[in-house]
Amino acid sequence: MAAPRYCLRVSSDFSSSHQLRNYGGKCESLHGHNFQVQVQVCGKEVDPDTGMLMDFKELKNTLLAVLEELDHKHLNDLPHFKETNPSSENLACFVYQGLKKSLGNRGVYLDWVMVAEKDSSRAYYSES
Numbered sequence: 001m002a003a004p005r006y007c008l009r010v011s012s013d014f015s016s017s018h019q020l021r022n023y024g025g026k027c028e029s030l031h032g033h034n035f036q037v038q039v040q041v042c043g044k045e046v047d048p049d050t051g052m053l054m055d056f057k058e059l060k061n062t063l064l065a066v067l068e069e070l071d072h073k074h075l076n077d078l079p080h081f082k083e084t085n086p087s088s089e090n091l092a093c094f095v096y097q098g099l100k101k102s103l104g105n106r107g108v109y110l111d112w113v114m115v116a117e118k119d120s121s122r123a124y125y126s127e128s
């Protein structure tokens with residue numbers, strides 16, 4: 001039996017500085033990245049009137065609101081990252097938790113969040 005699934009992906013970015021603790025290398029020094037972020041949400045049904053799972057614009061705006069907390073900040077100074085290392089993995093988890101809270105229960109679930117320091121180095125966080 002087929003199990004229909006529609007998925008949407010939106011992308012954005014933020015620019016921040018960080019210092020990785022307990023790294024034992026040059027990334028312990030202050031440096032910055034233009035982090036790329038991609039998120040995927042999925043659901044079983046589209047709205048019969050709009051044909052949409054959710055408006056891309058709304059999803060993008062929700063993502064931007066979460067990224068606003070990180071953009072142009074020194075990540076180690078943020079309360080969340082005072083103890084938690086601001087690695088790409090932990091940033092993906094942070095964005096996931098923020099988005100999950102904002103999206104609430106609407107028949108759409110957050111599948112995964114990706115954070116990349118560059119195209120060749122990506123971290124994914126998922127709870128499904």
Ligand SMILES: Nc1nc2c(c(=O)[nH]1)N=C([C@H](O)[C@H](O)COP(=O)(O)OP(=O)(O)OP(=O)(O)O)CN2
Binds near residue numbers: 027086087088089121
């Ligand atoms: N699993 C992870 N590994 C690393 C992370 C991370 O978040 N998760 N982060 C870093 C540092 O942020 C570092 O700034 C990245 O540096 P690096 O990949 O070494 O980039 P470079 O440009 O210096 O090196 P290239 O060889 O040119 O890629 C490190 N690891």
Ligand SMILES: [Zn+2]
Binds near residue numbers: 027032
């Ligand atoms: Zn770094």
